[in-house]
Amino acid sequence: MALTGVLRPGHVQIRVLDLDEGVHHYRDIMGLEETGRDAEGRVYLRGWDERDHHSIVLRQADRAGLDFFGFKVADEHTLNRLEAEVRDWGLATQRIPAGDLLETGERVRFEIPSGHQIELYAHKTFKGSPLGQKDPAPYSSRMDNGIAPMRFDHALLYGPNVDKVLDLFTKVLGFHLAEYVTLPDSDVKGALWLACSNKAHDIAFVIHPEPGKLHHVSFYMESIDRVFRAADIMAAHNVKVDIGPTRHGITRGGTIYAWDPSGNRFETFSGGNTTYPDLPPIAWTWEGLGEGGGLDVAHRKMHETFLTVVT
Ligand code: M3P
Ligand code: FE
Structure with missing residues (x-):
């Protein structure tokens, strides 16, 4: 099967009422790896089998919920094409500059009719997994760190x-x-x-x-x-x-x-x-x-x- 176009769910930004409590939950109990914090105070995390820099972003706010859901697309050309097609379908799109999310390229954001902010992006830094990319190890202690989802x-x-x-x-x-x-x-x-x-x-x-x-x-x-x-x-x-x-x-x-x-x-x-x-x-x-x-x-x-x- 040839995966083209939209490749996979890439990230979500989740609002938490208390950042320290949220980090304790997602990093220490869930066992996600913390991979960064930005100038806005957002915390970046990912599971042990993920290769890109992050998938979960926590932002402190006064109400819980989802800020946005981002999908990774195959390449820059696909990003431009889908941006045009989403507009032709009738939605307004917005470009968010590279680096707004750590280690992430330019994003195309649009509000879908259910009221959710969906994003597409083509680039995020490849960080590799704890098992390694060449002759990967069979085991890493990260697999047993808390709940430890992949x-x-x-x-x-x-x-x-x-x-x-x-x-x-x-x-x-x-x-x-x-x-x-x-x-x-x-x-x-x-x-x-x-x-x-x-x-x-x-x-x-x-x-x-x-x-x-x-x-x-x-x-x-x-x-x-x-x-x-x-x-x-x-x-x-x-x-x-x-x-x-x-x-x-x-x-x-x-x-x-x-x-x-x-x-x-x-x-x-x-x-x-x-x-x-x-x-x-x-x-x-x-x-x-x-x-x-x-x-x-x-x-x-x-x-x-x-x-x-x-x-
Ligand atoms: C999931 C899932 C329902 C099934 C939900 C399924 C609500 O959440 O991840 O498979 O019937
Ligand atoms: Fe589900």
């Missing part, structure tokens, strides 16, 4: 105009729809799982009246064992758990949903379906999402927090 994997975002978001991501940004949920007694798609790769998904959306909301930022774990180990570490540090450990029927990923100290939900996720752009999407009904185990295979019910708690 990487930032995806986010689930809540907002209006999910139909327009689907059009933009599939017709302009080159994503395919992997799975979706229709609203009760309707064929309107109310939730989307979208992939630019053959992962289970790279970004997901659920319809919601308030724009720009964050449901969760997800971290990829090597195995379901590591998800259970994450549950032990969460318990040891009094991390508040929402759902799990269980499996999502949608994506078939092993999961825990839990909250950081600012109330932002995060997920430790493993496995999941392999998707291809030629396959028709998997369709879930509203009942399938709840009683059908789409959200929670083990308990086969809707959890109220899934629909109501977002930042």
Whole structure:
């Protein structure tokens, strides 16, 4: 499979209410590596299997949530082409200068119809992983440092105009729809799982009246064992758990949903379906999402927090 265009989720900037508390959570309990701090006081982190400089940026603010979600694209030419196509589709775009985020090139930012700030960029400094790039080592102690996810994997975002978001991501940004949920007694798609790769998904959306909301930022774990180990570490540090450990029927990923100290939900996720752009999407009904185990295979019910708690 030739990956071109949009390559992968590259970074998210998350607002935390107290920076030290946020750093303690993401660096010391999650076990992400701190790779930098900038003049604005933002803290940069990444998982042990990531090669680029960072994927998670923490910014202290008086309300929690997501500032922006950035995708890495293949090259400068792709960045220019997608910028033009996003404009032709009808969105205003803005160029953010290289270096605004540490070790990151120029970014193209636009607000999508769900109210989220999405960015594309072509360059971020290659830093390598702790295993090395040549004859890589089989093990690094970073793999056991806290919860120790391999990487930032995806986010689930809540907002209006999910139909327009689907059009933009599939017709302009080159994503395919992997799975979706229709609203009760309707064929309107109310939730989307979208992939630019053959992962289970790279970004997901659920319809919601308030724009720009964050449901969760997800971290990829090597195995379901590591998800259970994450549950032990969460318990040891009094991390508040929402759902799990269980499996999502949608994506078939092993999961825990839990909250950081600012109330932002995060997920430790493993496995999941392999998707291809030629396959028709998997369709879930509203009942399938709840009683059908789409959200929670083990308990086969809707959890109220899934629909109501977002930042
Ligand atoms: C995920 C995931 C639902 C499934 C959610 C899936 C809400 O968060 O990462 O696979 O049914
Ligand atoms: Fe998820």
